[in-house]
Amino acid sequence: MIVVIFRIGIDDTDTSSGYCTTFVATLLLEEALRLGFEIIDFPHLVRLNPNIPYKTRGNAAVALILKGEIEKVEILFKKFEEICEGLIDEKADKPNPVMAFYNGDQELLREFYNRCLVSEISIEETMGLARKLGIKFLALRGVRGLIGAIAAIGANLDEFTYELLAYRDPNDKGRERGLSYAKVLEMDRLFKKYTFHNIDEGKKRILITPHGRDPVLVGIRGSDPDKLIEAFKFLGIQAQRWLIFKTNQGTDAHLKEAMKNENFARYGVIYEEAKIKDRPKVMPGGHVILDCLIKGKHAEALVYSESGAMNKLARYLHEGDLVRIGGGIKEIGASKMTINVERIEILSLSDVYLRKRPVCARCGSRLKSAGSGKGLICKNCKIEIPFEFHILTKIERPLMEGQVLLPPPRSRRHLTKPIEGNYQGIRKEFSLDYFYSKFLFPQKESVVNLS
Ligand SMILES: [Zn+2]
CATH class of the missing domain: 2.40.50.1010 (OB fold (Dihydrolipoamide Acetyltransferase, E2P))
Structure with a gap:
């Protein structure tokens, strides 16, 4: 029995439901706990170059950081396949789920992650890197997702924020999430110091709920995982599962990297x-x-x-x-x-100056040119000034x-650092207080208000 610390990277190029990757990660983490793996850190939700056109919505990938028996990792791969089976739409060319496993030095992937924030990386280069570093992966269709999966593993998150993501039953495909703008506004007011991008006040729009049919109920972003739980509790909505991720959202990670090269x-x-x-x-x-x-x-x-x-x-x-x-x-x-x-x-x-002719001292009307080289004249009073000049007004x-x-x-990137406050994440150790699943912890009191 060999116990190792390792990282699992997941990417899923589904465009119609951008949060699928985090949901798959949540289900996989649940399985990892069942198998006896220890969770070393919050799962990392990593946003990559927002300008890549074939990205998943929001270009997100996830990494799990776990500790346990290396022999059991094979079961995680199987579980991943099982979870994704239901997601693949045979008629569409998406998603293309990829899961990668790495237990080497994360430092060796740092540069790769950094480049994924600011440029377009080829699949050939990524495959080469996987071979060189012995990164094992499972691609259920195309391999494009490997880029994000490896980048997520390499994301060092020196600067980070958190996001609490809550999920409903994935079979519940309704659009209604039972949240009013007024309620979210109230939550925003109460937790303004700790949470960001909850609402768009200009258009009175809720920003914590996705609009599609994916299983995400809400995603609350902020600096302190405990405050995120409080904010979620305040909203009083029912969830089957919720999990807090550590993320590069709201950090300008891509712009900081762009400044270097x-x-x-x-x-x-x-x-x-x-x-x-x-x-x-x-x-x-x-x-x-x-x-x-x-x-x-x-x-x-x-x-x-x-x-x-x-x-x-x-x-x-x-x-x-x-x-x-x-x-x-x-x-x-x-x-x-x-x-x-x-x-x-x-x-x-x-x-910047505005350049205008002066006004007449007697009647106040604007002076006109009296002809080339002849100075200025007031057409009303016939007063003449023998030279031409302008008044500059700053x-x-x-x-x-x-x-x-x-x-x-409402129009910002996920990576955009908000200017409304300082939301840099405070360092906290991961514990199971930051994860709820009604299947995994049936006795644990859900923080949601079920009344
Ligand atoms: Zn005049």
């Missing part, structure tokens, strides 16, 4: 200084295009109308302003790139140096 390639994440070259162009539909120069390269930065205040404020940018733009490269050519903007930080603002703009522009919560 240039990722000037298709789908690359950038966080670079940009010099504004021209007046922002407002397109029909309200999208704003910022013409700028990034490391000597011409760029068109797109600020979509869905970006709310960021879109409105970006219109006040001006030639000569220096900003730092975070986002993904949509297209890149030899002379130009197009960027989808997700964050703008204002570094320095140029002085334009005040609703922008400040150091200001960060973000879309409203």
